[in-house]
Amino acid sequence: MPELRNVIVFAIGAARYAVELRWVREVVTLGFVTAVPTAHPVLGGVCNLHGTILPVLDVGALLDQPAGPAPRQGDGALVIEADGTLCGLRVDQVDHVASLFEDGGAVVDAAGRPLTLLDPQRLLRRALELVSSAVPA
Amino acid sequence: MSDTDLDFDPDELAMLRQLFRSEAHDALEAVTARVLATGSAKPTGETLTEMMRVTHTLKGAAGTVGLNVMVELAHRLESAFAALGRETAPWTASTADLIVEVTDGLRGYLDQLAVEPAAAEPLAQRIRDQIDRVARTRDSAPDVTLPPEKSDPPPDRPSLSEMMSPNESLSMPTITELPAPEGLPEPILDIPSTDLGVPEPKSYLRVEPERIDALMSSAGELLFDRTRIERRVQLLRTLARDLARTRQSLRDAIATDTKSKDARSLSDAENELASQATQLSQTTAALLDEIEALRRTIGELQRGLVRIRMESARNLMTHAARTLRALRRATGVRVELRTLGEETEFDKAVAEQLVDPITQLLRNAVAHAIERPEERAARGKPPSATITIRARQDGNLLVLEVSDDGRGVDTAALRDRLVATGRWSQARAQLATDADVLDALGTGVSVRGDADELAGRGIGLDLVRQTIARLGGEVKVISAPGRGTTFSLRLPLSTSLAQAMLFKVGGQVYAIPAVHVSETTIVDANASTATVRQVPVPVLRLESLLGQSTGNERRPGVVVSFAGKTMVCSVDKIVGPREIIIKPLGPLLAPLTLYAAATISGSGKVQLILDPAQLVRRVYPDAHEYQDPTSGPMVLAGRALVVDDSRAIREAMTSMLGREGWIVDVAEDGARALQMTRQLSYDLVVTDLEMPELSGFELIARLRKDQRFATTPIVIITSRANPEHRRRAKDLGVRALVAKPITRRKLLEALAAR
Numbered sequence: 024m025p026e027l028r029n030v031i032v033f034a035i036g037a038a039r040y041a042v043e044l045r046w047v048r049e050v051v052t053l054g055f056v057t058a059v060p061t062a063h064p065v066l067g068g069v070c071n072l073h074g075t076i077l078p079v080l081d082v083g084a085l086l087d088q089p090a091g092p093a094p095r096q097g098d099g100a101l102v103i104e105a106d107g108t109l110c111g112l113r114v115d116q117v118d119h120v121a122s123l124f125e126d127g128g129a130v131v132d133a134a135g136r137p138l139t140l141l142d143p144q145r146l147l148r149r150a151l152e153l154v155s156s157a158v159p160a
Numbered sequence: 161m162s163d164t165d166l167d168f169d170p171d172e173l174a175m176l177r178q179l180f181r182s183e184a185h186d187a188l189e190a191v192t193a194r195v196l197a198t199g200s201a202k203p204t205g206e207t208l209t210e211m212m213r214v215t216h217t218l219k220g221a222a223g224t225v226g227l228n229v230m231v232e233l234a235h236r237l238e239s240a241f242a243a244l245g246r247e248t249a250p251w252t253a254s255t256a257d258l259i260v261e262v263t264d265g266l267r268g269y270l271d272q273l274a275v276e277p278a279a280a281e282p283l284a285q286r287i288r289d290q291i292d293r294v295a296r297t298r299d300s301a302p303d304v305t306l307p308p309e310k311s312d313p314p315p316d317r318p319s320l321s322e323m324m325s326p327n328e329s330l331s332m333p334t335i336t337e338l339p340a341p342e343g344l345p346e347p348i349l350d351i352p353s354t355d356l357g358v359p360e361p362k363s364y365l366r367v368e369p370e371r372i373d374a375l376m377s378s379a380g381e382l383l384f385d386r387t388r389i390e391r392r393v394q395l396l397r398t399l400a401r402d403l404a405r406t407r408q409s410l411r412d413a414i415a416t417d418t419k420s421k422d423a424r425s426l427s428d429a430e431n432e433l434a435s436q437a438t439q440l441s442q443t444t445a446a447l448l449d450e451i452e453a454l455r456r457t458i459g460e461l462q463r464g465l466v467r468i469r470m471e472s473a474r475n476l477m478t479h480a481a482r483t484l485r486a487l488r489r490a491t492g493v494r495v496e497l498r499t500l501g502e503e504t505e506f507d508k509a510v511a512e513q514l515v516d517p518i519t520q521l522l523r524n525a526v527a528h529a530i531e532r533p534e535e536r537a538a539r540g541k542p543p544s545a546t547i548t549i550r551a552r553q554d555g556n557l558l559v560l561e562v563s564d565d566g567r568g569v570d571t572a573a574l575r576d577r578l579v580a581t582g583r584w585s586q587a588r589a590q591l592a593t594d595a596d597v598l599d600a601l602g603t604g605v606s607v608r609g610d611a612d613e614l615a616g617r618g619i620g621l622d623l624v625r626q627t628i629a630r631l632g633g634e635v636k637v638i639s640a641p642g643r644g645t646t647f648s649l650r651l652p653l654s655t656s657l658a659q660a661m662l663f664k665v666g667g668q669v670y671a672i673p674a675v676h677v678s679e680t681t682i683v684d685a686n687a688s689t690a691t692v693r694q695v696p697v698p699v700l701r702l703e704s705l706l707g708q709s710t711g712n713e714r715r716p717g718v719v720v721s722f723a724g725k726t727m728v729c730s731v732d733k734i735v736g737p738r739e740i741i742i743k744p745l746g747p748l749l750a751p752l753t754l755y756a757a758a759t760i761s762g763s764g765k766v767q768l769i770l771d772p773a774q775l776v777r778r779v780y781p782d783a784h785e786y787q788d789p790t791s792g793p794m795v796l797a798g799r800a801l802v803v804d805d806s807r808a809i810r811e812a813m814t815s816m817l818g819r820e821g822w823i824v825d826v827a828e829d830g831a832r833a834l835q836m837t838r839q840l841s842y843d844l845v846v847t848d849l850e851m852p853e854l855s856g857f858e859l860i861a862r863l864r865k866d867q868r869f870a871t872t873p874i875v876i877i878t879s880r881a882n883p884e885h886r887r888r889a890k891d892l893g894v895r896a897l898v899a900k901p902i903t904r905r906k907l908l909e910a911l912a913a914r
Contacts, residue, residue, distance in 0.1 A: 057668060057766040060706040062752055069749070069758065069766045076758045076766055078748045108747050147748070155751040 030140070032118040032132060033101065035082055035091055039138040041123055041130070046143040048102045048109070050117055053079065056094045065153045067094040067113060072102065079111040084153070085146050086139075105143040110150065173225065180225045181270045182366070187214045188263040193474065195259045196481035200496070202244075202251030212241045229284050230270070236288065237262060240295040257485060258294045262287055264482075367468075373659075376465050376509075380658040381675060382458045383742065384756050386451065388773065391750055393447050400441040407433045469508040473551035473560075476511050476518060477502050480549055483519050487526045494544040495530060501551035506558045509739065510651065513631055514560065517624040521562040521647050522547065524620055529566030529645055539642060541565065554650070557633075563646040569639040571597045598637040624649075626762030630741065658742050660759070660769065661718055662735035666707025669767045671759060672729075674737055676720050676772040683717040683730040690728040692719050697726045698779035705778075707732070722772040727779045742769070798843030799823045803833040803859065804877065805851045809902070813846060813877075816904050820911070830854025834862060841868050844911075849878045849885065860892045875910045877902055 029044040056068035056079060065084035070077045079100060084090040091113065094100065100111040123130050123140065130140045191211050194203060203211070219234035243249055265287045272280040407430060414426050477499040484497045530536075530545040537543065550561045571594045578584040578600055584592070601621060624647070625635050633651025659674035681690055689696040699717065703709040709732075717728040740759040743766075749755065756771035800822040802813045807828075814824040822844065827833035831853040833845075845863065849856035856876060863869040876889055879900040889897050896910035 055763075055765040057758075057768065058666075059749070059752065059755070059768065060666070061754055062749075066749075069745075069768075071760050071764050071766050074743070074760065076743050076745055076749070078746065080748075110748060150748055151751070154748060 027123040027140075030121060030123050031101070032121050032138065033114040034116040034118065035114055038083075039118075039136070040082065040141055041121070041132075041138050042101065042103070042141045042143060044120060046103050046105055048104045051100050051102055051111070053094055053096055053098045053100050053111070053113070055096050056098075058093070063153045063156065064090045065150055070094075070100075070111060072109075072111070075109070077102065077109060077111045078150075079113055080146075080150055082112050082114075082141070082146075085149050103143045103147075105147050108147050110147065176225045177227070177274070179366070180221050180227070181274060183221060184218055184230075184270055185267055187218050188267050189475075189478065190214055192260055192263045192482070193478045195256050195263075196478055196485070197499075198256070200253045200256060205245060208241055208245045212238050212245070215241060227273070229281075230266075230273075233266060233269070233284060233287055233291070236291045237266075237294075240291050243295050255294060257489065258290055260482060260485065262290045262294060265290060372465065372468055376462075376469070378675075379458065379462045379465055380742065381673065382461070384673065384771070386454055386458060387744075387750075387756060388753075388771075389454075390448075390451055391753060393444060393451060394750065396440070396444045396447070400437060400444050403433070403437045403440060407437055466507050470505045471508045471511055472502060473499075473504045473506070473511070474502045476514055476551075477549060479515055480518050480522060483522050484526075484547065487522060491526055493526050493530055494533065495526060496544055496546050498546055498548045499550075500548065504551040504553055504558065506551075506553075510558065510631060513627060513739070514649070517627050517649065518549070518560070518562065520620040520624050525562070525564040525566065525645075529564045529568075531567050535567075557650050557652060560649040560651075561646050562649075563644055565644040568641040568643055568645050569598060569601065569637070570641070571639070574598075574601060594639075598639055601637055629764060630760070630762045658740055660738055660740045662738050662740075662767070663716070663718055663731040664733040664735060665702045665731050666709065667732075668706070669735060669761065669765070670702075670706065670731075671738070671740055671767055671769045672718060672720060672772055672775075673756075673769065676722050677737075678719045678721055678726075680734050681717045681719055681728060683715050683728055685714045686712045690717055692726060692728065695726070697728055699728045699730055700775055700779050702729045702731050720772050720775055722776040725776045725780050727776055729775060740767075740769075799825065799840070800844040800846060801825050801827060801833060801836060801842045803827045803830060803845070803847040803851070803856070805829055805848065809848070809877070809900075812902065813907075816902070816907055817844075817846075820908070830856065830859035833859055837863060837866070837869065842872060845869070845872060845874045847874065847876060849876060849880075857888055857892070860894065864892060873911075875907075 027043070030041040031044050031047055031050075032039065032041045034040070051072065053070050056070050058068045059066055063084075065081050067079045067081050067090075070079055079094045081090045081094075094111075094113040099114050099117060101114055101117070102109065102111050121132055123132060123138075125131070126135065129137050131137050191214055194207050194211055198204075198207065215234050215238040219231050219238060222228075222230035222234055244251065244255070265283065269280055269283040269287060272283055410426070410430050410433065414423055414430060417423055480499070481497050484495065487493070488495055525547050531539070531541075533543050536545070546565050548561070548563045550559075550563070552559050574597050575584075575589045575592070578597070579586055579589045583600070589597075628635050628649050628651055631651045633649060636648040636650065637645065638648065639645040660671040661674055661677040661680075662669055662671050664670075679692070681692060683690050683699050688699055690699050691697075697719075701709075701712065703711075703715065715730040715732065716734045717730045718734065720727050720729055743758045743760060745752070745755060745758055754771060754774050755768045757769045759767050759769060761767055800817050802810055802817070802824055803826070804810050804813070805828055810826040810828070814826060817824050825836060825840070825842070827836055829851045830847070833847070834854060837845075845860075847856045847859055854862075856878075860874055860876075863872070863874070871893070873895045874893070876885075876894050876897045877900060878885065878897065881897050881899055886897060898906050898910045
């Protein structure tokens with residue numbers, strides 16, 4: 024049973040996700056979220072992260088599932104950095120740093136509960152595709 | 161002497177007077193700075209001599225441009241300085257105040273003179289009275305005796321009074337006695353300036369600040385332009401990738417279909433496609449490198465411009481000294497200003513933004529921090545408090561510290577207030593360190609519950625924090641109970657500041673670069689156009705584009721111009737012009753072309769900057785020549801053949817037709833064109849007349865004989881179109897004859913012709 028160490032486990036609604044710690048730059052409480060009209064719903068808004076502009080993305084929409092609630096000031100977020108691009112993922116709860124296991128093709132935590140392991144590089148590529156696709160005429 | 165007696169025509173005179181006004185402002189500021197720099201101590205003889213020299217120069221310049229009252233005022237002031245130069249002449253705190261009032265008054269007088277000369281005379285009279293009082297202070301008893309050691313001139317320099325002839329008349333001429341300017345008695349002896357150790361002034365270029373600001377904003381615009389180009393190139397790169405993918409699928413298709421007889425020619429086409437795709441990627445990569453070089457050059461340009469705008473902290477310190485003087489007079493609090501690091505240089509734009517925060521900090525110090533004299537005495541402090549402003553550079557940061565030696569911040573009381581106002585929980589207040597408590601100062605709480613005229617309810621410090629945050633900096637408060645407080649402002653030496661018009665739509669604030677905003681107006685209910693300077697222009701309802709509003713009510717509008725096109729954007733509310741800091745949006749937001757960049761407000765909120773190019777495109781769909789491939793499927797107009805022996809024209813036509821949705825093939829002469837038409841059919845032929853091998857008319861004649869080209873639209877482009885040509889063209893059923901040089905408009909007309 025292969026093991027994947029150092030992943031951060033978090034929850035959005037009822038769904039549980041994990042992402043390798045090496046992609047996570049910080050865990051923050053969002054400041055004021057500025058909506059970006061005309062943008063694809065995957066882009067929940069933009070935030071001021073220490074003076075830089077942080078796009079806040081919806082994990083649901085990234086995985087082609089229904090988008091969650093729009094991010095708001097005070098929400099938790101994981102700041103992900105991949106391929107030189109920074110983004111925030113709105114989360115409801117950050118659990119803990121854990122190790123993951125594979126169990127019959129499914130990713131599970133130590134307690135054997137299944138969760139979705141996210142690939143930030145792929146997520147960001149998908150985000151760029153979605154944001155580009157919704158550019159209005 | 162009236163204006164007509166001068167050697168200048170009115171325009172020239174107006175310009176000269178404007179130059180004089182600017183020069184006089186600097187000269188008077190120099191006098192003010194010298195007076196303020198000495199504090200309440202008497203300036204040295206050297207300083208007084210320099211003040212006289214500056215005033216004297218001013219007098220001469222005023223005479224040249226025919227401002228006789230100014231000549232007289234400068235003369236009086238010079239005489240007053242000469243009187244003060246006498247060793248026996250006392251110097252009191254009110255002398256310094258008076259001189260500052262006079263120099264400020266003179267500047268006000270000159271400004272008034274430029275606007276409304278009639279209203280300037282009462283000002284002149286007040287200044288005369290003030291100067292008289294400066295001169296008279298030598299007769300009155302000093303109200304504050306000053307430490308004499310400070311006024312000692314350096315031993316190696318003769319004092320002013322030593323240099324003055326005892327017989328020199330120091331009496332003030334009355335106005336009625338005043339002869340022509342050149343007849344004025346000179347109050348000082350002609351002392352060679354080198355004797356006084358005055359350095360030769362460096363030669364400087366005088367430039368109106370607005371000109372530099374205009375250059376700065378153009379350089380800022382370059383950044384936006386670069387971003388636009390970069391986006392296009394990124395699109396090209398995506399296209400190149402798509403092309404490579406298409407080629408791959410084509411190859412796969414060919415590989416599975418080896419038997420077909422078309423496979424061989426398809427394979428050739430695939431090879432060509434491969435090499436073209438490679439070329440496209442290489443060109444795009446090279447283009448990206450060049451954009452990178454452009455980015456560096458723009459950066460250097462901006463840094464160079466910022467260096468032009470660099471100024472020393474001296475102006476800021478002088479302003480602070482003047483503010484403190486006014487505060488001292490208003491409150492009676494005894495306080496001295498000490499300044500350090502006046503040579504520190506920073507962006508003038510940053511310096512201007514710092515005036516208000518520094519004023520606020522001084523007010524706070526005088527109103528809250530400095531104890532009453534008996535309290536100071538009880539603590540063993542000198543009766544007069546000291547506020548120190550220190551400027552220094554720390555790496556890429558400018559650090560400005562404003563320290564007082566007052567009572568310090570009562571962190572316990574602040575803790576209580578944080579809890580009492582419900583901002584902090586009891587537990588948090590207990591856990592917080594003193595530094596945490598101080599960080600909360602000026603975020604809505606103040607130490608004192610009561611407000612007074614000088615320093616509000618901690619709102620002042622809120623503003624300081626906001627201004628510094630907007631400049632990309634931070635405020636740190638360090639306090640030692642009973643010993644004083646230091647406010648440390650740390651901010652970038654310079655920032656990419658831009659002027660922008662801010663407005664509110666759908667509850668959010670947006671910005672448009674000010675260079676593209678000419679004015680604001682009102683958009684009537686249900687109006688699709690608005691009248692700007694008697695011209696109707698289209699309206700873009702931003703409240704429906706950016707907000708949820710569907711109503712078409714009467715609203716304020718921002719007049720936006722880009723590339724010669726003007727429009728009005730209706731908004732919910734105009735916030736007003738602001739200086740903003742431009743923040744890039746980053747790669748994820750780059751595809752959203754509606755937004756050029758973002759900025760961060762004083763309260764830390766992100767505000768989006770709209771791209772005026774995109775706004776204009778929405779109401780002038782034809783204005784933008786470039787059809788954004790992401791903006792929907794392009795309507796294919798058909799396949800066109802362009803025949804011309806000039807490569808430049810072939811390229812130009814390809815690009816023009818390409819934009820109209822044509823797939824374009826080119827041929828360099830009629831023979832090659834004929835060859836190509838045998839293989840493919842075309843929906844449009846555009847041909848030159850004079851070409852080697854086969855001329856344009858021969859080509860057209862042969863094409864018309866071919867069933868497939870019997871009615872194909874043909875357009876002739878030529879540099880010579882005589883009646884004979886026209887007749888022949890008509891016979892051959894040519895749709896239009898277009899004279900070179902070809903423009904897009906001519907081409908479109910030709911295509912539309914029937």
